[in-house]
Amino acid sequence: MDLYGIIGNPLTHSFSPKFFNEKFRVENIDAEYVKFEISDISLFPEIIKSHENLKGMNVTLPYKLQVMQYLDDFDPQAKDIGAINVIKIIRDGGNVKLKGYNSDIIGFQNSISPLINKEDHKKALILGTGGASKAVLKGLQNLGLEVTFVSRTSQPGMLTYAELDGNIMSEFKVIVNASPVGMYPKTEEAPDIPYELLSSKHLLYDLVYNPSETKFMRLGKENGAVVKNGEEMLVLQAVAAWKIWNR
Numbered sequence: 001m002d003l004y005g006i007i008g009n010p011l012t013h014s015f016s017p018k019f020f021n022e023k024f025r026v027e028n029i030d031a032e033y034v035k036f037e038i039s040d041i042s043l044f045p046e047i048i049k050s051h052e053n054l055k056g057m058n059v060t061l062p063y064k065l066q067v068m069q070y071l072d073d074f075d076p077q078a079k080d081i082g083a084i085n086v087i088k089i090i091r092d093g094g095n096v097k098l099k100g101y102n103s104d105i106i107g108f109q110n111s112i113s114p115l116i117n118k119e120d121h122k123k124a125l126i127l128g129t130g131g132a133s134k135a136v137l138k139g140l141q142n143l144g145l146e147v148t149f150v151s152r153t154s155q156p157g158m159l160t161y162a163e164l165d166g167n168i169m170s171e172f173k174v175i176v177n178a179s180p181v182g183m184y185p186k187t188e189e190a191p192d193i194p195y196e197l198l199s200s201k202h203l204l205y206d207l208v209y210n211p212s213e214t215k216f217m218r219l220g221k222e223n224g225a226v227v228k229n230g231e232e233m234l235v236l237q238a239v240a241a242w243k244i245w246n247r
Contacts (some may be wrong), residue, residue: 014060169198190219195219203228
């Protein structure tokens with residue numbers, strides 16, 4: 001039986017085990033997907049060594065950057081953004097080669113692209129500068145958008161929330177929340193943007209999917225914007241991971 005798994009900490013609410021084990025059951029695939037909740041990334045090599053039937057892994061917080069030191073090769077886009085969420089394990093006799101990929105880019109790009117209107121959507125704001133924002137940046141750039149980050153503190157080349165005035169809001173019509181603001185249980189929180197300056201030409205995409213309609217999305221919708229959450233992105237990045245492991 002082939003084995004697949006995920007490393008991270010904590011893994012209580014991880015989407016991947018349920019998704020893949022259901023896929024294996026429905027499609028009659030002789031495989032199992034397990035959680036490897038580790039307290040430190042130094043424990044990662046032992047997982048690879050002690051599970052010879054392990055073919056592929058997902059990586060989640062806080063190890064998307066830390067795991068890179070243990071990999072032999074990288075997909076160019078993953079190397080470019082410096083974050084890994086998929087590892088392909090290639091075994092050749094006694095040799096083991098680990099190659100890192102980022103399927104978040106694919107998942108996000110494929111999820112938002114049907115909503116991108118080339119006439120209105122030329123520039124995008126990314127709210128938050130954490131790990132997830134790197135995949136969002138690459139996905140938006142792949143779709144031809146000019147991207148600027150919004151941060152709580154003033155940083156070179158970035159905007160602050162206080163600087164989001166009428167001019168900025170009319171210029172940047174795609175806004176992606178790549179921060180955890182608004183995620184369960186803090187569902188009454190929302191990124192501090194001037195929602196009253198939104199229009200029907202704006203697109204608001206929230207990486208948060210619990211709750212399915214965040215306050216960010218609700219306020220966007222009330223002001224005429226098109227809104228979408230990150231649930232489909234999650235499914236599409238998992239589908240992309242499966243293709244990577246099996247090609």
